[in-house]
Structure formats: structure tokens, C-alpha cells
Amino acid sequence: MAIRWKPYLRDESHPIDIGELQPIERAWGVRLPETYKQLVCRYQGMAPEPCVFDVGEAEDVFNDLLTITPIEGRESYAVIRVHEVLAPHHLPPGIFPFGRTPGGEYLCFDFRNAPDTPGVVLVTGELSIHPVASSFQEFLEGLHDG
Template sequence: MEVRWRDYVWKGPRPVVGPDEIEKLEAAWGVRLPEEYRSTAHLRHGMAPEPNVFDIGEGANVFNNMLTLTSGRHESAYAISTTYELIKPYVPSGIYPFGTTPGGEYRCFDYRENSPGQPGVVLVTIEMEIYHVADSFREFLEGLHEVRD
């Protein structure tokens, strides 16, 4: 199913001007972000996907929105840098956020075991428990679906 993107943080998309924000993030974290994420985040940071449900174990959860790459005064609560600083003391090294759920959980890249450019995707709960969701960002997006009965 094709992912469509709708407004969330701002009205209308706010493409990142140049690759600087993504490269700054990669330098700060010491990782290479997946190409699929780089191209998606460049155009869709701060937006919400449709469909937005993903499977996790026997259940499902919702991908609320992509975190923003920029962190101005109005969007700091949605900024990837703010979110990382919030969870950093509670998660193992190698876990980096890129999105949220409506319940305040985090969609994150997991660089602990995968190759540097192809991290897995995990769910970090509000209790800071970590659950594997997908082997790659592409697999995660391709697995998004509508609510099933």
C-alpha cells in the first residue's frame, strides 16, 4: 500500500533546505541514516503517514508523525533533537528516534546490531522497553496498513 502524507506539525510540507540538517544529525549521532529515511524526512518531516498502523508482535500500534529535523520555538516538542535528549538516558546506545505514536511512544532506528547504513526499526514504549518492528525503514513503511477488523 502506498503511503500518503498529511499535515501534522505545520500546514503543508516544509522541505528541509539543503542536506545540512540531516548531515548535522548524522554527525551528532555518528551514524549514516538510511537513504529511504533521508529522502522521506527531507520532504515529510513533521508530517503524518496514511495508512499509519503497524504490526508489533500479536498486536498493532500507530505511527503518529515523523519528528521534525528543525527545532524552532513552535515545533521543539516535535523535534528529533529534543526527543533524542529526552530518551537518551533511558535507552541503550545506538537507539535514535524518528517518529512518535499517539500514546507518547517512539519509533526509533536501532543501530546496535545492524550494518551502519541499514538499522532496524524499534518501538520504544513510555516504560522505555524496546520492541523490534522491522528490519529496515523501507520494510517499516511498506508494512503500514489501515486498521484491520
């Protein structure tokens, strides 16, 4: 199923250059998946449709793709800011956010066991970590209607 991206934080798309991801990759010491880079450069701050994903036996919603460039007044939606907020609360090294759920949980890349092909996990408000997909591509392909 093809994913459509709808405005969420802004009324329209706000594309960025792929080079704007390099400071994040350097700061985190990772190489982000190419599929993610292409998507976030085009659709940062937007919402996917379909948006439902499976977490074990349950379902959740991919609400929005976090931004690379902070939006004034909405800095809490920027990946760097989210990581800065989560890290002091014992977020394990190798876990980096890319999306949010409506309930304030975060979709994250998990580089802990696969530095070249990170999995996708859901990090709850209590910082429990739940596997979602073995790759970002698998995650996108698993999105469905509720």
C-alpha cells in the same frame, strides 16, 4: 500501498535540504537510511496514511514523522530534542528516534546490531524496546489501514 503524507504540525509541507541531516548523523555517529532522508526532507512533521504497523501480535499507529528543524513552540517534536530527553533515562546507545505514536511512544532506528542497515523498534514510555521491522523500507512497506 502508497503512503500519503498529511499535514500534522503545520498546515503544509516544510521541506528542508538533505544537508541539514549531516549534523545529526555526525552527532549520533551514524549514517541514516537514504529512504528516511528523502522522506524526512520532504515530509518532516507530517503524518503518514496508512499509519498502522504491527508490533508482534499487536498493532500501533505511526502518528507523525519527527522534525529535523525545530518548530517554535513545538520543539518536543524535533529528533534531537526527543533523543536528548530519552538518552538520560537509559536509552541504549545506537537507538535514535524518528517518529511518534499517539500514546507518546517513539519509533526509532536501531543501529546496535546493524550499523549500515538499522532496524526499526518501538520504544515505550518505560523504555522497553520492541522490534518492528528489520529495515526502514520494510517498516514503510508494512504500514496498513487499521
